[in-house]
Amino acid sequence: MSVVSYRTAGGVAVLTIDNPPVNALSHAVRAGLVEGLERAAGDAAVVAAVLCGTNACFSAGADIEEIASGLALQAPLLADVQARIEAARKPIVAALEGTALGGGLEIALTCHWRTCAPTARVGLPEVKLGLIPGAGGTLRFTRLAGPESALEAITGGAQIPAARALEVGLVDALAEDAVAAAIELGRQAAADGRPLRLARDCGDRIRSVRPGLFAEFRRNITRRARGQLAPWRIVDSIEAACMQPPEAALALERAGFVACRDSPQHQALRHVFFAEREARRIPGIGAEVKPLPVRSAAVIGAGTMGTGIAMSFANAGIPVLLREAAPDALERGLAQVRSQYDGSVKRGSLTRERAAAALALIRPASDYAALGSADIVVEAVFEDLRLKQEVFGLLDRAAAPAAILATNTSSLDIDAIAAATSRPEQVVGTHFFSPAHVMKLLENVRGSRSSPQTLATVMALGRTLGKAAVLAGNCDGFIGNRMLMFYGAEAEFLLEEGATPEQIDRVMEDFGFAMGPLAVRDLAGNDVGLLIRKGRKLPADERWSPILERVVAAGRLGQKTGKGFYRYEGRSRISDPEVLTLIEAVSRDLGLKRRSIPDQEILERLLHPLVNEGARIVDEGIALRPGDIDVVYVNGYGFPAYKGGPMYWAEQAGLERVVETMRRLAPTHGARWRPAPLLERLAATGAGWDARAR
Ligand code: 3H9
Secondary structure: OOOEEEEEEOOEEEEEEOOOOOOOOOHHHHHHHHHHHHHHHHOOOOOEEEEEEOOOOOEOOOOHHHHHOOOOOOOOOHHHHHHHHHHOOOOEEEEEOOEEEOHHHHHHHHOOEEEEOOOOEEEOHHHHHOOOOOOOHHHHHHHHHOHHHHHHHHHHOOOEEHHHHHHHOOOOEEOOOHHHHHHHHHHHHHHHOOOOOOHHHOOHHHOOOOOOHHHHHHHHOOOOOOOOOHHHHHHHHHHHHHHOOHHHHHHHHHHHHHHHHOOHHHHHHHHHHHHHHHOOOEOOEOOOOOOOOOOOEEEEOOOHHHHHHHHHHHHOOOOEEEEOOOHHHHHHHHHHHHHHHHHHHHHOOOOHHHHHHHHHHEEEEOOHHHHHHOOEEEEOOOOOHHHHHHHHHHHHHHOOOOOEEEEOOOOOOHHHHHOOOOOHHHEEEEEEOOOOOOOOEEEEEOOOOOOHHHHHHHHHHHHHOOOEEEEEOOOOOOOHHHHHHHHHHHHHHHHHHOOOHHHHHHHHHHHOOOOOHHHHHHHHOHHHHHHHHHOOOOOOOOOOOOHHHHHHHOOOOEHHHOEOOOEEEOOEEEOOHHHHHHHHHHHHHOOOOOOOOOHHHHHHHHHHHHHHHHHHHHHOOOEOOHHHHHHHHHHHOOOOHHHOOHHHHHHHHOHHHHHHHHHHHHHHHOHHHOOOHHHHHHHHOOOOHHHHHO
């Protein structure tokens, strides 16, 4: 069966790509397109051609696996397909339905015109894979839509809704039946003898580029694109698309694509792409287990987490009740929701209409009786087991019999919470990350009695809410927070030994974290961190550094009090000699001689214990695979995606290095800092994570 079918409709050849699941442009598709285009060109009865796709998709672009193979691609290449289109003497129209992404959109932009279904989305998301478009996307997008739109869209990689694509000039018409409209457009263009329009030759949008545009844009992305390769090469290519002849701009883009494709950043981001998809697969839960439909939801607790979770549902079009007993707390929560939506409208990330539609889906509720209609209830009350058990007892009576009862706990025992209900098989953890309507991670936690259908439902919910879902086992801190404990503790041990908050944060920010660990502590509140720490029991051979306690005792609670590990003026952090005095006093009290600590040691001592605990988590089955941990850290903890996540990063450097660090730390830090047995096993043979099952 051919992956590109050919038919004619009233003198127009229709070439349909059918390469499930997403019509990736593998070799067979490229060959099929060339063959179809030649046939259309040679058939005197054909006046025009239309390119379209089945599988509810035009094309998701180049085949990522094929690019990854590292082998030279077999001709015809995408560029050969495009050369055929541009050489054609008959009109060629692309009909875009579903998604047209990456190389898929690049093919469409090469056609003379484009029709687009109103629900379709287009985009050049290559940057998310650490790539730049490699088939003339930067040139043609820029020439059709102008450099401002191109810079924003291609460095961000977002999917552009059809209406916006029309507005900026990427597509020429919206039509419910994009294929029929494309056939008509092709026929009419042929009948009128309309000049064939090639995006590469369009000049209107690049004629008067605002002086300083590119310098300014480069300045604006300095923070967001720090350490990355692709965004900068994209800006260079768009600039060339404006300033240079098409051939030169294409050559520059191509060189950028090759440099990015061969970079470790692309490998790491590709790992994350596939890991996110792999994380959805739960052994023992096959396609026969159907998730329950989630048509309506309820959230208990209108604090920061609760309101964020409610917004996540509303943003996905799911009506949600927000329940809070005290009227003033409920009103505060709703006010917070309104102000978040107002902020999104002001920043331009949401249209006024969409914000209003989402807001209208969030309805207040003050008593439990109102919750009977929800398919899922997410509890987001204060992190206290007794309180949560009480809430679940009430929910058990109030919620619909089939409803799933989920808890947003970040570390408590799911089974102890489930025990307060008569339906433990419908109880599960859904750990959202703050701000819940923004953060992409959903860490689902399986209780010992959670049913396969309950798990399938919350995993599917992740997709519905646009989040990366990972399934964790039930233990203190689950995957993310359990590992984080070692990271936070080590930062303070480093302070005791001679590092400064500035050095530690700089090392981690240079590595790619948006914020270093001490700046994060100041943001979250040092008192909050201390409280969590006090709730934890440490084994007898371990200790906490006294630094956090002393920082809190000095009234340095963090940003909220204007001082913590730093002093704050507004939101800018400033070094404070008082903090160093406090830290030096701790070193003295502990009898530690302060020394200068190399940056590399800081990096490894912060990340290796995290990876070590990750190995234990995999060994215990708390995480199903190392890749799941990477998904958790990239989407929930600010780990730079272009480094692939902690487990991937450690594997690239060699797992034996983690073992070495842990062997150095265990004698002073305690037994839990000993190398994880799994790591020792793998490191002994120089193997990677894949060897763990053998
Ligand atoms: C590119 O185009 C380079 C060019 O500029 C230059 C070339 C010279 N290839 O995400 P889903 C698989 S770079 C191969 O679960 P959804 C995916 O792994 C490319 N496979 O579905 C999954 O497999 P499985 C630029 C791909 O509905 C299955 O399809 N394009 C590709 O949630 C379903 O995917 C992109 O970066 C691919 N290109 O989302 C687009 N895409 O079932 C990347 C998907 O075995 N793709 N698969 O796990 C996406 O963003 C989403 O997949 C999409 C559908 C939005 C299309």
